[in-house]
Amino acid sequence: MPDSLPPPNSAVTDFMDTVTNLILNPLIMLLFALAMMYFLWGVFKFIQGQDNEEAQEEGKSHMMWGIAGMAIMFAVYGILNIIGSTAGQIGG
Template structure:
């Protein structure tokens, strides 16, 4: 098993070398594309956690321990959504605040 993992790791090294980021603009583009895929998936998972907690809370009305479990699912789902939206907002604030101008600066001539 260790041989297969080592072989997989070694065979993926050329992919990592080809995917190197050369400048800050390509890093920004790569980060935006990753966040555009990951953020909706995580937000959907958090909403499903809240809905699952609501179902557990309502369907187990007689069992206090199951209601506590449902309540904790709801709480952690809301906390997860809050954290994701906060990080997303901070990233957008930083993205709009820091200018990433790609025009080269002309050196002074004599």
Template structure:
């Protein structure tokens, strides 16, 4: 069951979250461009402002979905998100000498 949830999250949920977050970011940027290029026009400025607000709302929803998934994962100990262990970070040898 845990493996199924992990694969579902990895191959379906995560790409969808990234896709919708990216769409929200692009909508925000498009709204910013509209807002800046239509400074003289009230309707153009309002359209740009609306696009920026909807883009921010979309990004906020996707961050909330990701947080809810992490909350469910931690609450029910599903093991969907396994970050890098501290030992793997500490056991790295850097060959670069910064002197």
């Protein structure tokens, strides 16, 4: 029984690093920025509709969905970092 696992295939590791750095991280940041813009649009709608209850509810809804989107993007980013650091440690 071997004492340690063999090192990961460098081609696969390089490919995963490339995919993460060139596709996943920019995509996560773009989606986070969109969620932030959606949240700020909700704040704008909420403030603009001070006299209109319906507009305030729409603004609240936008703010809540914006916060949910940002939370999801933080979670995805954290999960990817955990998977990446764990996969990097397997090869030792």
